Amino acid sequence: MVVKLGLIGCGAIARTHVINIKKNIKNAKIVAIYDLYLTAAQKLIEDTKIESKICYSIDELINENIDAVMICSRNDAHLEPILKAIHHNKYVFTEKPLVDNAKDCKKIIAAEISGNKRLIQVGFMRRYDPFYQEMKTEMTSGNIGEPLMGYCRHFTTHPATSYFKTENMINDAFIHEIDILHWLFEDRYQSIQVQFARQNSLNINEQLYDPQIVTIKFKKGAIVNTYLSQNSQYGYDVMCQIIGEKGIVQLPDMPSIETRYNQNISRHIDKDWTKRFDLAYKLEIKDFINRVAREMPLHGPSSWDGYIAAVTADAAIQSQKNQKPVQISYDKKPDFY
Numbered sequence: 656m657v658v659k660l661g662l663i664g665c666g667a668i669a670r671t672h673v674i675n676i677k678k679n680i681k682n683a684k685i686v687a688i689y690d691l692y693l694t695a696a697q698k699l700i701e702d703t704k705i706e707s708k709i710c711y712s713i714d715e716l717i718n719e720n721i722d723a724v725m726i727c728s729r730n731d732a733h734l735e736p737i738l739k740a741i742h743h744n745k746y747v748f749t750e751k752p753l754v755d756n757a758k759d760c761k762k763i764i765a766a767e768i769s770g771n772k773r774l775i776q777v778g779f780m781r782r783y784d785p786f787y788q789e790m791k792t793e794m795t796s797g798n799i800g801e802p803l804m805g806y807c808r809h810f811t812t813h814p815a816t817s818y819f820k821t822e823n824m825i826n827d828a829f830i831h832e833i834d835i836l837h838w839l840f841e842d843r844y845q846s847i848q849v850q851f852a853r854q855n856s857l858n859i860n861e862q863l864y865d866p867q868i869v870t871i872k873f874k875k876g877a878i879v880n881t882y883l884s885q886n887s888q889y890g891y892d893v894m895c896q897i898i899g900e901k902g903i904v905q906l907p908d909m910p911s912i913e914t915r916y917n918q919n920i921s922r923h924i925d926k927d928w929t930k931r932f933d934l935a936y937k938l939e940i941k942d943f944i945n946r947v948a949r950e951m952p953l954h955g956p957s958s959w960d961g962y963i964a965a966v967t968a969d970a971a972i973q974s975q976k977n978q979k980p981v982q983i984s985y986d987k988k989p990d991f992y
């Protein structure tokens with residue numbers, strides 16, 4: 656079966672997914688697209704040469720002959736198409752975050768449960784990254800003992816969007832660490848604290864405080880610090896190191912070759928954020944499409960994972976207001992997930 660997709664939002668990440676689907680995924684076709692701005696939809700078609708119908712509303716797109724909706728619009732525009740897709744019993748791949756607050760996540764969870772079918776996969780693609788998967792295997796093997804503490808770095812050369820504000824550091828960037836850390840530790844978060852370090856004078860965005868440090872504490876006591884910047888200048892740099900009772904597991908510093916030449920040891924680091932997780936983007940979409948095509952239950956990050964991330968992100972944004980720790984509490988996980 657060829658899965659017919661409707662795409663909502665035609666910006667940067669949509670381009671990555673469209674090119675991947677066109678080149679690598681034979682059993683999927685993007686048949687319809689919609690963007691709030693017609694020019695964005697037209698440009699995507701022009702640049703990627705996909706043969707898709709341009710729709711003029713979410714309703715028009717959902718009523719097309721499609722099997723699944725792919726949501727790549729901005730964070731605050733995910734809720735409406737997700738609820739409409741569930742109502743029409745369509746599968747959904749939505750970019751992270753599921754939505755940008757926990758209250759709206761609960762509406763999605765209630766709608767999905769009432770349809771009694773898992774329809775949603777959230778684009779927390781790091782779970783598909785082979786290096787994070789190896790870290791998880793290592794941690795579950797017990798080789799490093801119980802995890803005690805950790806360090807993460809999430810640096811982007813320049814802000815990802817023109818509307819990037821202080822809070823976006825959480826819902827656009829740190830949300831990836833929120834998702835991957837509880838997946839790696841297999842533990843819930845207890846509290847979170849965001850602190851602002853010295854302002855980077857190269858940050859030209861007045862509405863963004865940069866850099867920020869997030870301290871997250873788990874229920875079993877482990878603590879992880881994450882250093883966040885949207886103005887690294889030198890490149891897109893993601894690191895994760897977990898220290899256990901008996902050893903350490905960490906991502907490779909940069910998954911690229913090392914060159915020794917002329918009294919120097921060097922490695923390339925890309926400025927473009929789309930490159931580091933290129934394989935993960937491919938694998939998450941492949942998994943989603945294959946499961947939809949075979950009508951198998953979805954396996955990737957769920958609405959419940961989206962909810963966990965949103966509760967934690969809400970607490971982090973609250974902490975940004977006075978830089979004090981904020982306690983986190985979650986609802987009971989429904990049996991459905």
Ligand SMILES: NC(=O)c1ccc[n+]([C@@H]2O[C@H](COP(=O)([O-])OP(=O)(O)OC[C@H]3O[C@@H](n4cnc5c(N)ncnc54)[C@H](O)[C@@H]3O)[C@@H](O)[C@H]2O)c1
Nearest residue numbers: 664665666667668669690691695727728729730732750751
């Ligand atoms: N998984 C990842 O690594 C990753 C990376 C980048 C972005 N994202 C997520 O993808 C989404 C899009 O990010 P982006 O970087 O492509 O942003 P972008 O600004 O490049 O593109 C967003 C697009 O959505 C459109 N849009 C805005 N409001 C809309 C609405 N109400 N209905 C339809 N279209 C609307 C805009 O016109 C724009 O074309 C965000 O949720 C972001 O968090 C995920």
